[in-house]
Amino acid sequence: MLPFARVAIIGMGLIGSSLARAIRAAMPTVQLVVSDADEDVRERVIQLGLADDVTDGAGAAVVDADLVILCVPVGAMAAVAAEIGPELSPDTVVSDVGSVKESVAKVLGAALPGVHVIPAHPVAGTEKSGPDAGFASLFQGRWCIITPPPRADAMMVEKLAEFWRRLGARVELMDAAHHDRVLAVTSHLPHLIAYSIVGTASDLEAVTKAEVIKYSAGGFRDFTRIAASDPVMWRDVFLNNREAVLELLGRFTEDLVALQRAIRWGEGDTLEALFTRTRAIRRSIIDEGQDTEKADFGR
Numbered sequence: 001m002l003p004f005a006r007v008a009i010i011g012m013g014l015i016g017s018s019l020a021r022a023i024r025a026a027m028p029t030v031q032l033v034v035s036d037a038d039e040d041v042r043e044r045v046i047q048l049g050l051a052d053d054v055t056d057g058a059g060a061a062v063v064d065a066d067l068v069i070l071c072v073p074v075g076a077m078a079a080v081a082a083e084i085g086p087e088l089s090p091d092t093v094v095s096d097v098g099s100v101k102e103s104v105a106k107v108l109g110a111a112l113p114g115v116h117v118i119p120a121h122p123v124a125g126t127e128k129s130g131p132d133a134g135f136a137s138l139f140q141g142r143w144c145i146i147t148p149p150p151r152a153d154a155m156m157v158e159k160l161a162e163f164w165r166r167l168g169a170r171v172e173l174m175d176a177a178h179h180d181r182v183l184a185v186t187s188h189l190p191h192l193i194a195y196s197i198v199g200t201a202s203d204l205e206a207v208t209k210a211e212v213i214k215y216s217a218g219g220f221r222d223f224t225r226i227a228a229s230d231p232v233m234w235r236d237v238f239l240n241n242r243e244a245v246l247e248l249l250g251r252f253t254e255d256l257v258a259l260q261r262a263i264r265w266g267e268g269d270t271l272e273a274l275f276t277r278t279r280a281i282r283r284s285i286i287d288e289g290q291d292t293e294k295a296d297f298g299r
C-alpha cells in the first residue's frame with residue numbers, strides 16, 4: 001500500500017519539481033496537487049505536466065492532502081505554514097525539504113499546533129533553480145535525513161520514511177540540532193567558502209575578468225559551480241544556521257592560518273601530511289558511492 005495517496009507540494013523549484021517527477025515515476029497513482037507563489041512557475045509546471053492540479057494559493061493545494069511537503073526557501077516556511085494551517089486535516093503530515101532543520105522545526109511547530117510536523121532534508125541537489133532544473137532521479141541513492149520532533153507519531157514518521165525510500169533515498173533519523181551541526185561542516189561551510197573565493201577572485205584587479213574565465217580550469221571552476229547556487233536559498237541557510245556556521249568558521253579560520261604559517265616557514269611536511277589525509281577522505285567518499293560524479297547530474 002502507498003504510504004500517502006494525496007500529496008501536496010508547495011514550491012515547485014528544483015527540489016519541488018524533482019519530487020513531483022520522482023513521485024510520478026515511483027508512485028504513479030498518487031494524486032499530486034502543487035502550488036507556487038510565482039505565477040510564471042505555476043504556468044511552467046502546467047506546461048510540463050508535473051501535477052494533477054496546480055492551485056494559485058498554497059491553502060487550496062493542501063485541502064484533503066495526506067502529506068504536504070514544503071519546498072520553499074527556509075525563510076519562507078513560516079509564511080507558507082500560516083497560509084496552509086487553516087486548510088489542514090488533523091491526520092495530515094506536514095514535512096519540508098529545507099537545508100536547515102532546527103529553525104524550520106521551530107517555526108512549523110509554532111505555526112501548526114496539533115499537526116503532525118515531521119521535517120526532513122534530502123541531501124541531494126544542484127546549483128540550479130526552478131522547475132526546469134528538476135529531474136526524477138535526483139534522490140536515487142542519496143540520503144534523506146528525517147528529524148522527527150521529540151513527540152512525533154512513530155507511525156507517521158515510518159510512513160514518511162517509506163515515502164522517501166520509494167523515491168530511491170536512503171533514510172536516516174537524526175536530532176535536528178545534530179543535523180544542523182553536521183550539515184554546517186559538509187554543506188554550508190563549503191558553500192560559504194565557494195561564494196567567498198569566487199568573490200575574491202572577481203574583486204582582484206590584477207586578474208581581469210577575461211583571465212578569470214579563460215584560466216578557470218580545475219579547482220576554481222568547481223568553486224564557480226557551487227557559487228552559482230541560489231542566492232535567496234543560501235542567504236536563508238546562513239541566517240538560520242547562524243550558530244553552527246559561526247562556530248565552524250572560527251575553527252576553519254584557525255586551520256587556514258596554520259596553513260598560512262606552514263607556507264610562510266616552508267613546512268612542507270605539514271602541508272604534505274594534510275593533503276595526504278584529505279586525499280584519503282576523497283577516496284573514501286567515492287568508495288561509499290556518495291560522489292556526485294558517479295550520478296548523472298548532467299554536469
Ligand SMILES: NC(=O)C1=CN([C@@H]2O[C@H](COP(=O)(O)OP(=O)(O)OC[C@H]3O[C@@H](n4cnc5c(N)ncnc54)[C@H](O)[C@@H]3O)[C@@H](O)[C@H]2O)C=CC1
Binds near residue numbers: 073
Ligand atoms: N537546491 C538544492 O540543491 C537543495 C535545496 N534544498 C532546500 O529545498 C528548498 C527549495 O530549494 P530549491 O528547490 O533549490 O529552490 P528554488 O528556488 O528552485 O525553488 C523554490 C520555489 O519556492 C517558491 N516560493 C518561494 N516562496 C514561496 C511562498 N511563500 N509560497 C509558495 N512558493 C514559494 C519560489 O517561487 C520557487 O519556485 C530550500 O529550503 C532548500 O534549502 C534541499 C536540498 C537541496
Ligand SMILES: O=C(O)C(=O)Cc1ccc(O)cc1
Binds near residue numbers: 098124126187226
Ligand atoms: O550542488 C551541490 O553540490 C550541493 O551541495 C547541493 C545541495 C545543496 C543544498 C543542500 O541542502 C543539499 C544539497
